[in-house]
Amino acid sequence: MSSNFSIPVLFNIHAFQRDLILWYSEQKRTLPWRANQDPYRVWVSEIMLQQTQVDTVIPYFNQFMTRYPTVYDLAKADEQDVLKSWEGLGYYSRARNLHTAVKEVVEEYNGEVPSDKKELKKLKGIGPYTLGAILSIAFDQAEPAVDGNVMRVISRVLHIEEDIAKPKTKTLFEDVIREIISQEDPSSFNQGLMELGALICTPKKPKCDQCPVQEHCLAYEYGNQEDLPIKSKSKKQKTENFHVLVLTNSKGEYLIEKRPSDGLLANLWQFPLLPKQDAEQLPENFQNHYGAEIALEGKGESVKHVFSHVIWEVEVLFGKVGDDLQTGKFVTAQELKNYPFPNVQHKVMEQLKDRSSILGN
DNA sequence: AACCCGGGGCG
DNA sequence: CGCCCAGGGTT
Numbered sequence: 001m002s003s004n005f006s007i008p009v010l011f012n013i014h015a016f017q018r019d020l021i022l023w024y025s026e027q028k029r030t031l032p033w034r035a036n037q038d039p040y041r042v043w044v045s046e047i048m049l050q051q052t053q054v055d056t057v058i059p060y061f062n063q064f065m066t067r068y069p070t071v072y073d074l075a076k077a078d079e080q081d082v083l084k085s086w087e088g089l090g091y092y093s094r095a096r097n098l099h100t101a102v103k104e105v106v107e108e109y110n111g112e113v114p115s116d117k118k119e120l121k122k123l124k125g126i127g128p129y130t131l132g133a134i135l136s137i138a139f140d141q142a143e144p145a146v147d148g149n150v151m152r153v154i155s156r157v158l159h160i161e162e163d164i165a166k167p168k169t170k171t172l173f174e175d176v177i178r179e180i181i182s183q184e185d186p187s188s189f190n191q192g193l194m195e196l197g198a199l200i201c202t203p204k205k206p207k208c209d210q211c212p213v214q215e216h217c218l219a220y221e222y223g224n225q226e227d228l229p230i231k232s233k234s235k236k237q238k239t240e241n242f243h244v245l246v247l248t249n250s251k252g253e254y255l256i257e258k259r260p261s262d263g264l265l266a267n268l269w270q271f272p273l274l275p276k277q278d279a280e281q282l283p284e285n286f287q288n289h290y291g292a293e294i295a296l297e298g299k300g301e302s303v304k305h306v307f308s309h310v311i312w313e314v315e316v317l318f319g320k321v322g323d324d325l326q327t328g329k330f331v332t333a334q335e336l337k338n339y340p341f342p343n344v345q346h347k348v349m350e351q352l353k354d355r356s357s358i359l360g361n
Numbered sequence: 362a363a364c365c366c367g368g369g370g371c372g
Numbered sequence: 373c374g375c376c377c378a379g380g381g382t383t
Contacts (some may be wrong), residue, residue, distance in 0.1 A: 051366095051367075051368080052367090052368075053368095053370065055370085056369060088368080089367080090369085091366060091367055092366085093365095093366065166362085167362060167363090203371095204371085204372075205372090263366085264365080265367080305367090305368090306367090306368085307366075308365085308366070308367065309364080309365065309366075342368095343367075
């Protein structure tokens with residue numbers, strides 16, 4: 001029950017709450033999801049904001065809420081359309097989990113996002129952070145919502161030197177937040193911490209001279225705010241090499257295929273992607289798997305794409321393919337835009353414009 | 362606890 | 373380029 005950290009006696013919790021919330025009320029950015037407390041809107045925004053910057057999320061959020069204004073609209077949508085709305089945001093399991101969970105809200109909770117902690121936590125894609133965010137922002141409950149921002153801010157303010165890369169450390173921060181969160185306005189308190197982390201208490205060169213809680217900050221007092229939080233390094237990514245085949249049939253249509261329903265980039269589409277191999281063997285290996293003959297015509301520019309855990313080096317090859325296919329699908333250049341492709345494949349698609357004037361019109 | 366899952370911003 | 377992430381699911 002007791003962690004090896006306790007709030008310093010001299011830390012003035014009420015003054016900290018007051019200064020943080022006042023600053024937030026005056027300085028908070030006007031963001032689309034802050035227009036009201038609709039739990040569904042808060043939910044969608046929090047899912048999109050996972051691992052993703054505010055400026056990136058804004059256009060996606062607006063488009064998403066226009067297309068799916070309520071849980072009912074999203075629940076009845078086709079998953080491919082939902083993925084299309086998510087195209088380019090990354091972490092596509094977020095979209096699939098949100099879709100699954102919203103369907104459950106419609107079926108099991110009469111379309112009302114549950115305000116009960118245990119019920120809400122059961123929903124797919126709602127973990128400790130999103131749980132606390134929705135409970136505090138949409139339902140005004142005093143629950144912690146600890147993300148990377150909050151850990152950074154609090155590690156500095158209270159001078160906590162635990163390694164934030166360790167899962168256990170997050171529990172420590174949740175315990176700390178429970179002790180210092182405002183019971184009167186937990187929404188502004190939590191959002192204030194995140195806003196502070198985004199605007200002032202940044203990872204590098206924090207703007208301590210502009211900080212509303214500078215007088216409460218132990219790291220500032222010690223002058224080591226730049227060294228906090230402490231985070232152990234993750235291991236380096238490995239590089240994987242591929243060929244991507246941009247092939248057209250006799251009608252000039254492109255061959256694309258749907259990725260498997262699990263693993264990296266699940267259920268998204270791609271031009272055929274094969275492990276890099278001897279170019280001499282490629283046609284034969286292709287035919288064994290796809291059932292059609294190919295004639296390679298030339299190379300494009302190699303594409304590099306960095307994921308969090310792996311780096312892809314993709315060599316682009318153009319060519320022709322026979323019409324008799326066992327797997328995959330032929331689509332016109334115009335139809336390509338109707339399918340969700342990951343960014344790495346969009347980088348390949350960019351090269352079509354140079355080779356054909358059909359695209360981009 | 363370790364590993365998997367994308368992408369963009371920034372210095 | 374390397375580092376930073378507004379995390380959750382799975383095993």
